[in-house]
Amino acid sequence: MHKKLRIKIFEKASLCRHFETNAYKFSEKKLIKIPIYLSAGQEFISASLATIINDICKIKPLIFAQHRCHSTYLSFGGKIDNLIAELLGNYKLSNTKGMGGSASIYSKKINMFGHDGHMGTQVPIGVGACFTSKKPTIVFMGDASAEEDYVLGALGWAATKKLPILFIVEDNNLSILTEKKVRRNWNMHDVAKSFKMKGYELNDSPSEIIKYQKFFFKEPMLLNINTNRMFWHSGAGKDSDQIFDRYLNEKKILGKEAEKIDKKFNSTIKKKWEKHLEKL
Amino acid sequence: MGKTLRETxxxxxxxxxxxxxxxxxxQCLTAVxxxxxxxxxxxxxxxxIExxxxxxxxxxxxxxxxLMNEKPIYVIRYQGFNWYNAPMIVNYAAKSKEIWNAPCPVFVRGIGMExxxxxxxxxxxxxxxxxxxGLKIVSPMTPNEYKKIYNSFMKDDEVYYVSEHRGSFNNKIELKNDIKGKKDFVIIAISITRFEAIKAKELLEKKGFKIGIINILWIKPFKISKASLKCIINSKFGGIILDDDYVDGISNSIANKLNHLTNKKIFTMGLSNKSAGFHKKVDNLPPDTKQIVKKVISIIKN
Incomplete structure (x- = not known):
């Protein structure tokens, strides 16, 4: 993978990481008063996909996601100020005037549709939007949402209709804290294949994700991307200090340039949060 | 002759x-x-689309x-199927405009039968x-009512639940309210019960009672004319709401509203509080003419 591209992806991931670490901090200090679902640890999925789809392919897809979608919103070009406002309860500045919270992010600007709070509903809804509009559509879900019966029904229909849709399973192996192996003995990429669509299992390394670019939006495809959640299911807390951190790993591989980016975002994002906090 | 509701x-x-x-x-739209x-x-x-x-x-x-501004019509062949079909319509389509200012209008054709x-x-x-x-509920039983509801939906940006009934598909007649003059009692009817209400009125009038009829098309928001309210207010014994659903829902709720608006006792009749079986002895049907007449007489006499 070309280093320039990898740096570009790292740049998006860095924005997401620093956004989430600040959200963590202010949630811990009770300055964020609503439930938050942090995506730190999983940010390379959105950062890689957004770089490939928006920046390289020049496609602006319809985006359907659910909770833990801050990185999706930020990577695909959502305004950082609006999301800070949403989380801090700044009614006027938030995209949804306080209706969306952390789990139901909506942005007309980036074609990101809100979520109703029922896990996995974004899958059939995204399939319906794709079927009607015929626009390239990307649907994010977690490994737990993927188990919803209506998700499976929608995947089958998308495959039958050969829609230009990309299903991404952000598989952190946990439903709150219940591991996947306790919940099921099957894999989503196998399910996708059984529906006669392309289905693959991979890790969240940008160099892995980019391999599948050639299939994007040509036909239905599902990528089950194994990743790690750095923080609790909801709120500010850590399940463990032993979790593999893709961000630190990439920073180490990319060296000084990545360190410079990390420092830049550390400072700029912090300032943005502080500016919003002053207004409270 | 005009067209039937089916043809309309x-x-x-x-x-x-x-x-x-x-x-x-x-599902199964293009079937026999x-x-x-x-x-x-x-x-x-x-x-x-199948x-x-x-x-x-x-x-x-x-x-x-x-969500893509297509204004789709969604056919649900039996209303009971809504238990599984409704979740995303009520939790997403109905709320989308309010939460994200993203209208998501669906015309849901729920078809009743029994x-x-x-x-x-x-x-x-x-x-x-x-x-x-975030949604509207209507129950058109006549060709003109159906046209009005469809036109209203096309100008609107909200979800419509259109409660249809197969028993009305052959109907060609526009059903009118009877609210003129002082009534002893008023029958307020929803869906297929509107046809039984007319028959019950005829029988009750033969027995010497003056019976008003109010047809309910708009269930949510509940629409009733001032003249209809006046008819209930001026009635001797109040009224009764007839429904093709269980009474612990729309009919009891509307009865409560009407009770406050008219200061008259409003009764309800609908499905019995039991599951419907297949044999006629254990079925659960909406109130028929005989049952309505019996109930109205018992209210008036007591």
Missing amino acids: IKEIIKNHLKNKKGKVFG GWVGGTLPELYEKDGM LSMADVASGGIVTGSA GGIGPVAGSSHHSLYYRMP
Whole structure:
């Protein structure tokens, strides 16, 4: 993978990481008063996909996601100020005037549709939007949402209709804290294949994700991307200090340039949060 | 002679597909019968979309279509199927405009029917949608009412739950209120019970009672004219709401509203509080003429 591209992806991931670490901090200090679902640890999925789809392919897809979608919103070009406002309860500045919270992010600007709070509903809804509009559509879900019966029904229909849709399973192996192996003995990429669509299992390394670019939006495809959640299911807390951190790993591989980016975002994002906090 | 409600619906759907370039979604639409003859013989290339048998997912797929400003029509062949089809319509389509300012209008055709078809396929279930914000509930039983409702939907940007009934598909007549003069009692009828209400009125009037009739088209928001309210207020013994759903829903709720608005006692009659079986001895049917007459006389006499 070309280093320039990898740096570009790292740049998006860095924005997401620093956004989430600040959200963590202010949630811990009770300055964020609503439930938050942090995506730190999983940010390379959105950062890689957004770089490939928006920046390289020049496609602006319809985006359907659910909770833990801050990185999706930020990577695909959502305004950082609006999301800070949403989380801090700044009614006027938030995209949804306080209706969306952390789990139901909506942005007309980036074609990101809100979520109703029922896990996995974004899958059939995204399939319906794709079927009607015929626009390239990307649907994010977690490994737990993927188990919803209506998700499976929608995947089958998308495959039958050969829609230009990309299903991404952000598989952190946990439903709150219940591991996947306790919940099921099957894999989503196998399910996708059984529906006669392309289905693959991979890790969240940008160099892995980019391999599948050639299939994007040509036909239905599902990528089950194994990743790690750095923080609790909801709120500010850590399940463990032993979790593999893709961000630190990439920073180490990319060296000084990545360190410079990390420092830049550390400072700029912090300032943005502080500016919003002053207004409270 | 005018057209039947069946022919009217078929014509509206054809226009929706051919001229408005809309879509109609549902299960087994193109099967024998074409949903009681209410669908034109058109296929996917025309916008008539056969969904899979995944009920819950299908409600979501239609919701997604509505998000793209297509104003889809969603056919639910038996109202009891709403238990699985409604979740994403009520939780997403109905709320989308309020939460994200992203209208998601769906025209849901819920079709009622009863008599020997068991607990799920039988009767109307419009009360299922009643408690959720962001949607409208109507129950047209005549050709003109149906046209008005469709036109209203096309100008609107909200979800419509259209509670239909197969028993009305042959109807050609516009049903009118009878609210003139001082009445002893007023029958306020919803859905298929409107036809029984007319028969009950005739029988009761033969027995010397003056009976008013109010037809309810708009259930949510509940619409009733001032003249109709005045008719209830001026009645001797109040009124009764008839419904094709269980009374612990729309009918009791509307009765409560009318009670406050008119200061008259408003009674309710609908399905009994039991599951419908298939044999006629254990079925659960909406109130018929005989039962309505008996109930009204008992109210008046007590």
